[in-house]
Amino acid sequence: MPELPEVETVKNTLKRQVIGKKIISVDVLYNMIDKPDVETFKKLVKNQTIIDIKRRGKFLMFELNDYYLLSHLRMEGKYFIDGNITRHDHVVFHFDDGILKYNDTRKFGKMYLIDKDKVYDEKPLSLLGLEPWDDKLNSDYLKDKLKNKRLPIKSLLLDQSIIVGIGNIYADEILFKSRINPLKRGCEIDNNDCDNIIKYTREILESAIKMGGTTIKSYESSRGVHGRFQDNLLVHNHEGDKCPDCKSIVVKTKVNGRGTYYCPKCQKNGD
Numbered sequence: 001m002p003e004l005p006e007v008e009t010v011k012n013t014l015k016r017q018v019i020g021k022k023i024i025s026v027d028v029l030y031n032m033i034d035k036p037d038v039e040t041f042k043k044l045v046k047n048q049t050i051i052d053i054k055r056r057g058k059f060l061m062f063e064l065n066d067y068y069l070l071s072h073l074r075m076e077g078k079y080f081i082d083g084n085i086t087r088h089d090h091v092v093f094h095f096d097d098g099i100l101k102y103n104d105t106r107k108f109g110k111m112y113l114i115d116k117d118k119v120y121d122e123k124p125l126s127l128l129g130l131e132p133w134d135d136k137l138n139s140d141y142l143k144d145k146l147k148n149k150r151l152p153i154k155s156l157l158l159d160q161s162i163i164v165g166i167g168n169i170y171a172d173e174i175l176f177k178s179r180i181n182p183l184k185r186g187c188e189i190d191n192n193d194c195d196n197i198i199k200y201t202r203e204i205l206e207s208a209i210k211m212g213g214t215t216i217k218s219y220e221s222s223r224g225v226h227g228r229f230q231d232n233l234l235v236h237n238h239e240g241d242k243c244p245d246c247k248s249i250v251v252k253t254k255v256n257g258r259g260t261y262y263c264p265k266c267q268k269n270g271d
């Protein structure tokens with residue numbers, strides 16, 4: 001699944017290719033448009049120019065003249081600029097000198113077209129928490145969000161209404177670096193834990209973005225980034241391997257259904 005660093009990489013790659021292009025028409029071959037209805041969507045994007053591409057959480061934000069086109073890649077969404085339409089291409093934007101197509105084998109992706117001045121006030125962006133690099137993300141903010149929660153911290157890091165962009169892989173790595181047991185409850189997380197979570201969230205996501213930025217040449221980016229970043233994972237996918245710090249054996253468990261890896265010695269629960 002593309003996580004924040006992968007989406008950031010897709011954004012940067014697409015920016016080099018489609019900024020300034022005017023959408024002549026759009027074909028929706030499989031309806032992935034959440035809002036508005038598909039006919040309105042097709043009508044409204046016509047003759048809009050792609051001015052910029054931004055990212056908020058794991059949403060790509062194509063800035064058009066009058067709207068933002070939001071795109072969430074979910075499990076397998078990808079963008080391509082080559083010509084042939086294949087059976088997993090679901091939305092095709094036609095420019096006067098080429099196309100941009102959205103491909104999604106699992107069909108879980110979603111698109112939204114929203115008036116520019118309302119984009120942050122409406123769903124889905126209105127539901128999102130702070131970006132990892134937002135100045136407002138500090139231990140007071142995080143402690144306040146966690147203090148009444150009985151859920152495990154692993155699940156709360158995945159909750160996009162608190163901090164955006166942390167996925168399953170990065171949550172394990174952040175908790176390992178922070179020396180926090182993934183099952184520790186939100187209400188048990190102290191200020192020092194919060195400081196560590198914020199520090200390592202930034203550090204780990206930044207390094208993943210840097211790696212993505214150097215590997216990606218096409219839009220088939222998520223796999224490439226994953227492959228490369230996996231060489232640098234400390235505990236995720238390392239069940240049975242030795243902890244890089246204390247040489248204990250890394251274990252795998254499930255936390256609310258998500259595969260979770262940690263070092264039982266470095267990440268003790270209850271102390």
Ligand SMILES: [Zn+2]
Nearest residue numbers: 243246263266
């Ligand atoms: Zn250890």
